[in-house]
Amino acid sequence: MFDLSKLDKTIHEKGRLGIMTLLATRPSWNFQDLKAELKLSDGNLVTHLRTLHQGGYVAITKEMLDRPQTSYALTKKGRKAFQGYLAVLEQIVKAARP
């Protein structure tokens, strides 16, 4: 019916779910845009991004333009993990609305 054990805990947390969803919509997002879109504090956002990075789901690119700019993108592994996560969400939706 649905398999909760496949519901990746690293992705499931609210803040990180938001990050992953945004990253899935574009090749890359910078720190400021993520922060504005998700309304997270600096520290909170950095921490979630680090968690995702340590899980191998997110790649980090640091540049120096006129301002420093850090950009984030899904890795191949991250994209795959997120697809698996979305598949569980769909199972849930289908189970709950037969």
Next chain:
Amino acid sequence: MFDLSKLDKTIHEKGRLGIMTLLATRPSWNFQDLKAELKLSDGNLVTHLRTLHQGGYVAITKEMLDRPQTSYALTKKGRKAFQGYLAVLEQIVKAARP
């Protein structure tokens, strides 16, 4: 695009999400079946059910058959809240797979 602030925290936790999904599939579930299906410990399951009950999402019915049997069902409020939650899940799926 998607509105994480509408992602009900009471429902979003993994164990409770499982409970709510099961309750949505049938008029009622008893304790033992929930426990078997979700593979949660007694204490953990009771606590999640209490959380959902206190939030007004789940009704509890205690009967004495040959054994005591406690059954759980979605309330109207619970069903509505869960539908709202599912709507956010669908937003996420759509945003991530345009």
Next chain:
DNA sequence: AATTTAACTTTGTCTTGCAAAGCTATACTT
């Protein structure tokens, strides 16, 4: 009376989310 089972509570541990404040480095202003 003793045992079994359902359901619940208690206890303790451990993790985690989160905000606030502080830090560092660079660029801009005067």
Next chain:
DNA sequence: AAGTATAGCTTTGCAAGACAAAGTTAAATT
């Protein structure tokens, strides 16, 4: 050169919550 602003990151501290394990209560069976 000195001061200010901004980006990104770390540290600190706290509070909440998940979870397991063990103990408790009540009813039914043996």
